[in-house]
Amino acid sequence: MEDCIFCKIARGEIPSAKVYEDDEILVFKDINPLTKIHLLCIPKEHFKTVAELNEQRTLLLGSALKKIGALAPLWGLEEGYRLVINQGEAAGQSVPHLHIHILGGEPLRWEK
Numbered sequence: 001m002e003d004c005i006f007c008k009i010a011r012g013e014i015p016s017a018k019v020y021e022d023d024e025i026l027v028f029k030d031i032n033p034l035t036k037i038h039l040l041c042i043p044k045e046h047f048k049t050v051a052e053l054n055e056q057r058t059l060l061l062g063s064a065l066k067k068i069g070a071l072a073p074l075w076g077l078e079e080g081y082r083l084v085i086n087q088g089e090a091a092g093q094s095v096p097h098l099h100i101h102i103l104g105g106e107p108l109r110w111e112k
């Protein structure tokens with residue numbers, strides 16, 4: 001996608017504070033962190049939501065979660081962290097390229 005900001009980051013056209021990259025995914029620091037540690041994991045392939053998962057993207061997402069699980073302790077998240085995927089504008093998705101928020105580095109409240 002020409003105009004997608006996360007595609008531009010994946011292509012290296014916009015700088016980012018990368019913490020991990022391979023052929024399939026990129027993990028970088030969120031520019032406007034909501035928690036002490038706030039990372040974003042994106043697939044390099046452009047798609048917006050889990051409604052667009054096909055077999056290959058399903059494998060990609062599972063693989064991304066496995067990598068996050070393996071690498072999180074190296075990112076300072078050994079005490080625990082929260083994964084969030086906002087789906088659609090009404091849920092707060094501002095960038096239409098699927099991304100997993102990785103939030104932690106401090107105690108996170110979870111209550112109604």
Ligand code: AMP
Pocket residue numbers: 005014016029030031032033040086092093094095096
């Ligand atoms: P969402 O609101 O779920 O779509 O999340 C988009 C996230 O992308 C927000 O937390 C933004 O702070 C973050 N963001 C937007 N542009 C950049 C950028 N250039 N580098 C890093 N994070 C960004």
